[in-house]
Amino acid sequence: xxxxxxxxxxxxxxxxxxxxxxxxxxxxxxxxxxxxxxxxxxxxxxxxxxxxxxxxxxxxxxxxxxxxxxxxxxxxxxxxxxxxxxxxxxxxxxxxxxxxxxxxxxxxxxxxxxxxxxxxxxxxxxxxxxxxxxxxxxxxxxxxxxxxxxxxxxxxxxxxxxxxxxxxxxxxxxxxxxxxxxxxxxxxxxxxxxxxxxxxxxxxxxxxxxxxxxxxxxxxxxxxxxxxxxxxxxxxxxxxxxxxxxxxxxxxxxxxxxxxxxxxxxxxxxxxxxxxxxxxxxxxxxxxxxxxxxxxxxxxxxxxxxxxxxxxx
Amino acid sequence: xxxxxxxxxxxxxxxxxxxxxxxxxxxxxxxxxxxxxxxxxxxxxxxxxxxxxxxxxxxxxxxxxxxxxxxxxxxxxxxxxxxxxxxxxxxxxxxxxxxxxxxxxxxxxxxxxxxxxxxxxxxxxxxxxxxxxxxxxxxxxxxxxxxxxxxxxxxxxxxxxxxxxxxxxxxxxxxxxxxxxxxxxxxxxxxxxxxxxxxxxxxxxxxxxxxxxxxxxxxxxxxxxxxxxxxxxxxxxxxxxxxxxxxxx
Numbered sequence: 001x002x003x004x005x006x007x008x009x010x011x012x013x014x015x016x017x018x019x020x021x022x023x024x025x026x027x028x029x030x031x032x033x034x035x036x037x038x039x040x041x042x043x044x045x046x047x048x049x050x051x052x053x054x055x056x057x058x059x060x061x062x063x064x065x066x067x068x069x070x071x072x073x074x075x076x077x078x079x080x081x082x083x084x085x086x087x088x089x090x091x092x093x094x095x096x097x098x099x100x101x102x103x104x105x106x107x108x109x110x111x112x113x114x115x116x117x118x119x120x121x122x123x124x125x126x127x128x129x130x131x132x133x134x135x136x137x138x139x140x141x142x143x144x145x146x147x148x149x150x151x152x153x154x155x156x157x158x159x160x161x162x163x164x165x166x167x168x169x170x171x172x173x174x175x176x177x178x179x180x181x182x183x184x185x186x187x188x189x190x191x192x193x194x195x196x197x198x199x200x201x202x203x204x205x206x207x208x209x210x211x212x213x214x215x216x217x218x219x220x221x222x223x224x225x226x227x228x229x230x231x232x233x234x235x236x237x238x239x240x241x242x243x244x245x246x247x248x249x250x251x252x253x254x255x256x257x258x259x260x261x262x263x264x265x266x267x268x269x270x271x272x273x274x275x276x277x278x279x280x281x282x283x284x285x286x287x288x289x290x291x292x293x294x295x296x297x298x299x300x301x302x303x304x305x306x307x308x309x310x311x312x313x
Numbered sequence: 314x315x316x317x318x319x320x321x322x323x324x325x326x327x328x329x330x331x332x333x334x335x336x337x338x339x340x341x342x343x344x345x346x347x348x349x350x351x352x353x354x355x356x357x358x359x360x361x362x363x364x365x366x367x368x369x370x371x372x373x374x375x376x377x378x379x380x381x382x383x384x385x386x387x388x389x390x391x392x393x394x395x396x397x398x399x400x401x402x403x404x405x406x407x408x409x410x411x412x413x414x415x416x417x418x419x420x421x422x423x424x425x426x427x428x429x430x431x432x433x434x435x436x437x438x439x440x441x442x443x444x445x446x447x448x449x450x451x452x453x454x455x456x457x458x459x460x461x462x463x464x465x466x467x468x469x470x471x472x473x474x475x476x477x478x479x480x481x482x483x484x485x486x487x488x489x490x491x492x493x494x495x496x497x498x499x500x501x502x503x504x505x506x507x508x509x510x511x512x513x514x515x516x517x518x519x520x521x522x523x524x525x526x527x528x529x530x531x532x533x534x535x536x537x538x539x540x541x542x543x544x545x546x547x548x549x550x551x552x553x554x555x556x557x558x559x560x561x562x
Binding site: 300 | 409443493544549553559
């Protein structure tokens with residue numbers, strides 16, 4: 001049986017999130033006859049046009065409903081479930097959007113979900129991290145079962161542009177539940193690059209000492225055009241907001257350059273960065289576990305080193 | 314009765330260093346410390362606080378798993394749960410099976426809320442809460458960092474990639490917990506003694522009419538690939554030079 005894969009697009013109403021292009025790459029690793037991308041929105045035209053350009057995408061479905069203004073899992077899941085019949089696989093990104101939504105779809109379809117797919121061995125066999133990345137499980141989905149999957153975005157490159165898939169409107173007759181209502185979102189947005197997609201990321205740990213101490217990171221990040229992250233210890237200490245957290249309990253990222261400053265390298269942090277191309281560690285403790293994974297290490301006082309680096313750039 | 318159902322899972326303690334068995338058949342769990350999954354402990358703490366504020370009357374804790382899980386149920390009772398339900402099951406229980414068991418218990422117990430951890434730190438599936446909400450056709454509020462109950466609805470702040478999202482969900486509903494929701498209380502010795510007298514009922518999958526389906530067969534377990542050891546530089550100038558040499562600046 002050749003696979004037919006439906007991918008649920010992540011977007012903000014105007015722009016397609018790069019996580020979707022990574023799901024396409026994951027889907028293309030399977031012997032696949034069709035890759036369709038579903039864009040759920042009030043007006044999906046702009047995002048659908050972006051999805052249609054991704055190389056490897058065969059169809060884009062506009063799934064439009066006034067209820068789709070905010071990406072609520074309870075609202076989107078029945079619409080995707082209604083589209084799923086012709087597909088062998090339904091994929092979404094392993095972001096908070098996808099993790100929340102895909103498992104609900106799995107429940108509606110009574111189809112098993114493979115969480116955090118990091119490698120594809122066949123249409124039914126996948127690798128995924130367990131125990132916070134301390135073990136890799138190869139799992140085989142039972143024959144005949146529809147496969148729901150969340151794709152670990154750090155494990156796949158984004159599919160390039162170059163496609164021109166036809167865009168169709170999906171007409172669905174689905175009851176939309178009223179029991180879940182969006183109230184607000186407080187986006188601690190800055191004009192810095194997005195942590196999950198930035199090519200360069202600079203993260204700080206508890207050694208920064210305070211929210212004030214983090215400011216030297218922001219200065220360096222701005223000079224490098226980098227996103228800023230934080231260790232769980234720094235977030236727990238209140239030095240940085242949680243959406244900056246990098247690690248198993250925060251964001252799992254794969255930048256070209258990751259600079260860990262004053263981060264000792266707890267296993268849960270390392271899990272979040274091990275797909276980074278180059279890891280740089282700056283820490284005053286030469287025995288810190290971060291140096292075991294760092295490509296370039298520097299032992300010293302970060303409050304002296306950071307301004308020096310900034311001057312040298 | 315206004316009731317909250319809390320699901321807990323027995324897992325390898327988060328402080329234990331995980332090692333994969335040499336034959337790739339699993340991870341080493343013999344003689345290893347086992348605990349309540351940390352996210353589930355947060356779920357229980359939240360339920361206890363809601364009861365202590367008077368917004369619920371009873372907290373029922375449930376687990377699906379082998380006989381040993383009774384230890385964790387007793388710990389949950391010592392933390393303050395009123396009674397425990399143990400659904401006996403051996404081997405790997407897949408999320409869809411756990412969700413079906415929880416659905417049966419929800420039908421029986423008619424809770425106001427079901428609070429679960431957002432994921433278990435062993436299999437890291439992160440599915441059970443959403444699956445239950447789907448099967449039950451009720452709201453889900455995952456990754457909660459704040460929960461307030463109002464007339465028939467819960468206002469839940471969620472930790473999402475963009476920041477904090479707030480939802481209103483009609484009850485009954487499923488909530489899954491993130492790390493910052495609360496700090497679970499410590500269990501005191503007298504409470505451990507008291508917990509021995511609290512009711513703990515044992516049920517079986519077959520009596521509940523739930524089939525232990527296996528649709529996700531583990532094929533092999535491997536240790537993760539290690540990164541190659543890197544180089545040390547002695548100062549900022551050397552670091553910047555090394556980055557330039559690699560084309561990173």
